[in-house]
Amino acid sequence: MEEISEEGSSVPLGLRFKTGIICNIKHPADKSDVIPDEEAEFDNLSTVQAIQQSLKKFGVESVIIEADADLSENIRKSGVKLAFNIAEGRHGRDREAQVPAVLEMLGIPFTGSDAAALSVSLDKAMCKRLAASYGVRTAAYALVTPKKNAKLPKLNYPVIVKPDAEGSGKGISEKCVAETPEELKCVLGNELSAYHEDVLIEEYLPGREFTVGLLGNGASVKVMPPMEVIFRGNTQRDYKVYSYKIKCDYTNFIDYKCPADIDAAALKEMTKASKSVFNALGCQDLSRIDFRMDAQGHPCFLEINPLPGLAPVYSDFPMIAQACGLDYDHLILKIYLTAVRRLQKQK
Secondary structure, X not given: OOOOOOOOOOXXXXXXXXXXXXXXXXXXXXXXXXXXOOOOOOEOHHHHHHHHHHHHHOOOOEEEEEOOOOHHHHHHHHOOOEEEXXXXXXXXXXXXXXXXXXXXXXXXXXXXXXXXXXXXXXXXXXXXXXXXXXXXXXXXXXXXXXXXXXXXXXXXOOEEEEEOOOOOXXXXXXXXXXXXXXXXXXXXXXXXXXXXXXXXXEEOOOOOEEEEEEEEOHHHOEEOOOXXXXXXXXXXXXXXXXXXXXXXXXXXXXXXXXXXXXXXXXXXXXXHHHHHHHHHHOOOEEEXXXXXXXXXXXXXXXXXXXXXXXXXXXXXXXXXXXXXXXXXXXXXXXXXXXXXHHHHHHO
């Protein structure tokens, strides 16, 4: 497998900028009515500190800035010249775009995709429509809004139900697969009452599941070999679902293999689809894209995450990079330098 260059042992002096690591940190829930996965997308403090330590090893000074209501003022006070953005945002369908929009307003350059790309990518149905327009294969789906007497879509059963604008398995419950219209009504009702947002219903794909990492920009973006998410058994009746609960307890349910054992045709299709979606959205620097195979073994696009998790031990993106010869410290360095070089070209 082709390895990724480690970029050396330090950042050149001319490329060292005081950096703000912009993040949303998980805090223990203090309310009984908070749903279990309320902060599923937020980072543990240990992850943010790991990024800070990696930057420090290569000579980059950084401070941690939480993306709360005081974000703008705290950025001004910090004196940072660059933001390493891993913030998921607080509320709403466009929440992942909130921090990039603030940074753009303040004139602070940042790593990763801009507000427009993050806004579209979080909306699964919108992103699937965009992907399909570029010839990318995806499962048949329908979008249901939280209104009374919503009609059930005409799809082939079984179907899987998930919130349209969530990530990290949030809202993918332990009863999210329906085999009949009656079951779908029940699952859909539970989903709408819990999350109060549009719900995506997809025809269930029975095949193998993969995730693909991308590093770089434009035509030179590097698509890393797919990693397979291998279920040790069914997680919901006769189905395999990568739910929030399974992700939290992955050591008991999941094995990962990178690079995955797949045939040349499937690899070619996933690679081409990954580049198409990444560039169609205008993503920058890094992303992770999920695929699942249909009954015929064709890889189908599920979703893209331009803010992939960067926890050093268990996040998919660092695991994929590690398999390509890029350890955690050098992955953080690669992301930093990829963004800095892109920003220099844009001047």
